[in-house]
Amino acid sequence: MPKFQAAINSAMRLRNSIGLEVGLLVLVYTLGHWFWRSQLAIGAATWYATPQDTQLNLALAGYWYAFASVPLFQFILGRWYLRLLIWFRFLWQVSRLNLHLIPTHPDRTGGLGFLGKTAYAFSPILFAQGALLSGIIATQILFEGKILPSFKVEIAGFVAFFVLVILCPLGMFMPPLLRAKRKGLGEYGALVSRYVQEFDGKWVRGGAPKSEELLGSGDIQSLADLGNSYSIVQEMRVVPFGIKDVTPLVVASVLPLLPLLLTVFSLEDLVKRLVRILV
Numbered sequence: 001m002p003k004f005q006a007a008i009n010s011a012m013r014l015r016n017s018i019g020l021e022v023g024l025l026v027l028v029y030t031l032g033h034w035f036w037r038s039q040l041a042i043g044a045a046t047w048y049a050t051p052q053d054t055q056l057n058l059a060l061a062g063y064w065y066a067f068a069s070v071p072l073f074q075f076i077l078g079r080w081y082l083r084l085l086i087w088f089r090f091l092w093q094v095s096r097l098n099l100h101l102i103p104t105h106p107d108r109t110g111g112l113g114f115l116g117k118t119a120y121a122f123s124p125i126l127f128a129q130g131a132l133l134s135g136i137i138a139t140q141i142l143f144e145g146k147i148l149p150s151f152k153v154e155i156a157g158f159v160a161f162f163v164l165v166i167l168c169p170l171g172m173f174m175p176p177l178l179r180a181k182r183k184g185l186g187e188y189g190a191l192v193s194r195y196v197q198e199f200d201g202k203w204v205r206g207g208a209p210k211s212e213e214l215l216g217s218g219d220i221q222s223l224a225d226l227g228n229s230y231s232i233v234q235e236m237r238v239v240p241f242g243i244k245d246v247t248p249l250v251v252a253s254v255l256p257l258l259p260l261l262l263t264v265f266s267l268e269d270l271v272k273r274l275v276r277i278l279v
Contacts, residue, residue, distance in 0.1 A: 003093075003097055004094065004097060007093040007094055007097075008090070010089075010090075010093070011086050011087075011089070011090040014086045014089075020082060021079065024075060024078050024079060025075060027078070028071045028074045028078060029067075029071055032071060032074040032078075033066070033070075033071065036066070036074075037056065037066070046139075046143060047059070047062075048061055048062030048066070049062045077125075077128060077129075077132075080128075084122070084125070084165070084166075087169070088169040091115075091169050091170065091172055091173075092169070092172050095172040095173050095175075099112075099176050101176060101177065101180035102180075103180050103181060103183070103184025103185075103187075103188065103232070103233040103236055104184070104188070104229045104232050104233060105232075106232065108232065108235050108237050109177065109236065109237050109240045110176075110177055110180045110181075110236065112173055112177070112240035113240060114240075115170055115173070115240040116170065116240050116241030116242060116244075116245035119166050119167060119170075119241065119245050119248075119249060120245075120248055120249075122166045122249070123248060123249060123252040125162075126162050126163075126166070126249055126252040126253040127252045127253070127255060129162055129253070130158075130252070130253045130255060130256035130257055131256040133154070133155070133158055133256075133257065134256045134257045134259065134260055137151050137154075137257075138259075138260060138263070141260070141263050142263075147263075147264070148260050148263050148264050149264075155257060158253065159250060159253045159254060162249075162253055163246060163249045163250060166249055167241055167245070167246065167249070170239060170240050170241055174238050174239055177236070177237070177238045177239070177240070178238050180236070181233065181236045181238065184233040184236065185233055185234070188230050189230070191226070192226055192227070192230050195222070195223065195226055199219055199223055202219070
């Protein structure tokens with residue numbers, strides 16, 4: 001417990017660090033501004049700027065957009081990324097502790113199944129990232145004449161990358177889970193084997209006392225319970241998450257991208273297609 005508490009305290013110190021946030025703010029107004037201006041700002045005339053040769057002449061609203069709105073968004077997003085890193089570091093520290101994992105735990109992950117549910121907390125980040133990507137793609141479609149199908153690789157890569165970013169750190173618990181499963185299979189396998197041999201000798205080979213009836217005997221229920229316990233060990237996952245934990249993250253990533261379909265289909269056509277799919 002002292003090591004676990006130390007990991008918590010370390011994570012809290014980093015989360016509340018003013019120095020890190022000041023550094024992030026400086027990064028936003030230097031590297032962040034350069035990245036936006038060189039990579040994200042489009043080269044066509046827009047409401048916030050007009051390109052001239054290699055320069056981008058900002059309108060009055062453009063100055064607010066470039067030096068207030070965009071940095072604020074980058075700062076908030078960067079702050080979430082920072083917390084992601086702190087969370088990953090905390091998971092790494094916890095995974096190195098001497099964890100007491102129970103192979104027969106009903107969650108099929110030795111008692112760590114709750115960690116898969118923590119991924120839901122990062123759904124807002126994925127939604128925000130999806131909205132950002134959606135805005136970038138929409139801008140290029142509306143102002144540069146590109147079409148939505150040309151971005152299918154970027155969209156698929158975006159969804160896969162960010163879902164993996166959220167879930168892969170949980171893979172740090174794979175070694176202890178593998179050890180627990182391997183140990184559980186050996187221990188429960190030996191227990192099942194011993195019980196089955198005794199059950200076979202008692203009820204199949206005629207070793208049971210004549211006064212004891214098979215009907216109503218608790219031995220059969222015990223055999224079934226032991227078999228269920230061994231099945232749980234066999235089904236034990238080596239990562240503390242399942243497909244049910246992945247689906248909400250994918251939905252959160254894709255949801256902000258759905259309005260882009262209106263650049264390909266009219267609203268009426270889109271509704272008809274959805275009705276056809278659902279019905």
